[in-house]
Amino acid sequence: MRRWQLQAAKARLSEVLRASETSGPQEITLRGNGVAVVLAKADFERLSSRRGSFVDFMRRSPFGGLEFKVRRNKSAARRVKL
Numbered sequence: 001m002r003r004w005q006l007q008a009a010k011a012r013l014s015e016v017l018r019a020s021e022t023s024g025p026q027e028i029t030l031r032g033n034g035v036a037v038v039l040a041k042a043d044f045e046r047l048s049s050r051r052g053s054f055v056d057f058m059r060r061s062p063f064g065g066l067e068f069k070v071r072r073n074k075s076a077a078r079r080v081k082l
Helices: 006-011 013-022 041-048 054-060
Strands: 002-005 026-030 033-038
Touching (some): 006 026
Parallel strands (some): 002 026
Antiparallel strands (some): 026 033
């Protein structure tokens, strides 16, 4: 990931945007610390898209057809030494 100082990124914004599309994410720094990342829209959409629920994921997994029996302690509380 290429690092750009804030002033350079402001002065060459078009270049930063093109680089994010062709070379991947571009980091912007302020006083040497990373403060932002410029990401191509396609990469952002890929990373932020919802891929279904956890239940859907488990149903598609190799363990999707298995049934689990869960036994729970139905007592109201447990004893704790203080």
